[in-house]
Amino acid sequence: MEVGIPCKKEIMNCPICKHGQTLPGKTSITLSDPAGVTIVFKNVPALVCDNCGEEYVDEATTGELLRQAKAAAAAGIQVEVRSYAAA
Numbered sequence: 814m815e816v817g818i819p820c821k822k823e824i825m826n827c828p829i830c831k832h833g834q835t836l837p838g839k840t841s842i843t844l845s846d847p848a849g850v851t852i853v854f855k856n857v858p859a860l861v862c863d864n865c866g867e868e869y870v871d872e873a874t875t876g877e878l879l880r881q882a883k884a885a886a887a888a889g890i891q892v893e894v895r896s897y898a899a900a
């Protein structure tokens with residue numbers, strides 16, 4: 814499983830565009846692995862840049878997404894779209 818998103822915790826100035834401010838919001842995260850398992854999480858809490866739209870998901874949330882995706886893969890799920898819910 815790989816997550817192609819940076820991990821940051823606090824509200825901050827956006828490191829991508831250097832101008833925007835990151836504000837709490839929701840995003841969708843897609844996790845996939847080389848075996849072809851793809852899990853899409855909707856309604857994931859994230860910080861979203863109000864200028865360029867870059868999204869930042871914190872490490873705890875990223876870890877939980879990976880844990881849930883691995884559990885789904887272990888259960889034999891190939892493709893799934895689900896709403897994120899913290900355990």
Ligand SMILES: [Zn+2]
Nearest residue numbers: 827830862865
């Ligand atoms: Zn930005």
